[in-house]
Amino acid sequence: MLDIDLIRKDPAAVKTNCANRGVKADVDRIVNLDNLRKQHEQRYGLLKQQQNQASKQIPTEKDPEVKQVLIADSKRLRIEVGEVEKELDKVKADLRAAILTLPNMTHPDAPVGSDAGANHVVRRFGEPRVFDFEPKDHVELCLSLDLADFEAGASVAGQKFYFLKNEAVLLELALIQFAMQTLIRRGFTPVITPDVARVEVLEGIGFMPRDDAETRQVYTIADTDLCLVGTAEITLGGMHRKQTLDAATLPRRYAGLSHCFRTEAGAPGRDTRGLYRVHQFTKVEMFVFCLPEQAEAMHLEILAIEEEIFQALGLAYHVLDTCTGDLGGPAYRKYDLEAWMPGRGEKGEYGEVTSTSNCTDFQARRLEIRTKVAGQKGTQFAFTLNGTAVACTRALVAILENYQNADGSVTVPEVLRAWVGKDRIAR
Secondary structure (H helix, E strand, O other): OOOHHHHHHOHHHHHHHHHHHOOOOOHHHHHHHHHHHHHHHHHHHHHHHHHHHHHHHHHHOOOHHHHHHHHHHHHHHHHHHHHHHHHHHHHHHHHHHHHHOOOOOOOOOOOOOOOHHHOEEEEEEOOOOOOOOOOOOHHHHHHHOOOEEHHHHHHHOOOOOOEEOHHHHHHHHHHHHHHHHHHHHOOOEEEEOOOEEEHHHHHHHOOOOOOOOOOOOOOEOOOOOEEEOOOHHHHHHHOOOOOEEEHHHOOEEEEEEEEEEOOOOOOOOHHHOOOOOOOEEEEEEEEEEEOHHHHHHHHHHHHHHHHHHHHHOOOOEEEEEOOHHHOOOOOOEEEEEEEEEOOOOOOOEEEEEEEEEEOOOHHHHHHOOEEEOOOOOOOEEOEEEEEEEEEHHHHHHHHHHHOEOOOOOEEOOHHHHHHHOOOEEOO
């Protein structure tokens, strides 16, 4: 949530930021609602004071007529206080809802653009593989090697669900172990998180579970205030909700394992078929709580870990500095890793496999997460960062398509062989 003082101080900058991100938000209405909130609070305080004064006089008043007047005044003031309090609560709710529509401010060096075409390539690793045979896409490989059953998934749970089978299961478990072990060596605390979270936690992280059903990206659970999480970022971010963290313990690094559920509204097409864009997948997520002065270095550290993982997997990729129009609402700056996937498009394309975002104090404000330096007065909001260590389905797509052989088999990346138990997957 943006600081209301910032919105009042420089509404033009907030409006420009929204325009650069392609977000429609009524900044003037927010300022007007905040003015109205202040007026109601002043009115409420004055009436409450008058009510308290009248109430204190009643027990000591000797004159019966005066006492009846005081009782009548106290009753009238109590009713007025209740009415103003209702109006104040409504204005506060409207103000909060309006502020929740605002995205975070944007890093001054982030590329400005309206869509993914404006993303800037920071660097590349490896070269796309050139095949001396006609390569298959991952769907063909899954079917020929009996690694997934998409028809059974659709029959049991609907389109974009699937069953993983045989060595694909071992590959997913290997990816989880490899990612977790990599993060533990880097000082991350391993966590298995709930797969559900309260609506207020999702809103705190920056998801909008109350959006229109046609655009909502998360599943809500009927007759509850719970949603299925789209990422462990939600649950990890909510771990320290309404807490004050000792600055000496920061940064706190967490590696969260969870299932992820996404409606993927409005995302059909050939390049989203198979395992690339699904309703459920397993992911190892990095999440960091830190001090403001630690955030930039932490962001680069998370990116370096993502690169380390995909370099170890032997996959060609490039790093994108994400443009303003492609940033998520909470992100101040975001880097994406896109791995080469021979089965995408007509002749192969890069496809997103990880992202990492510096969310500054945007999420911590919403979730009321503060930091305290020993011996210093007051507190400040924490900074939060997140990053994908490995999203299993996307990683499986890249591995299967890049490591396939002319005979239809797939070579297992060397770093995963100890967990998979073999170096080659064949029918």
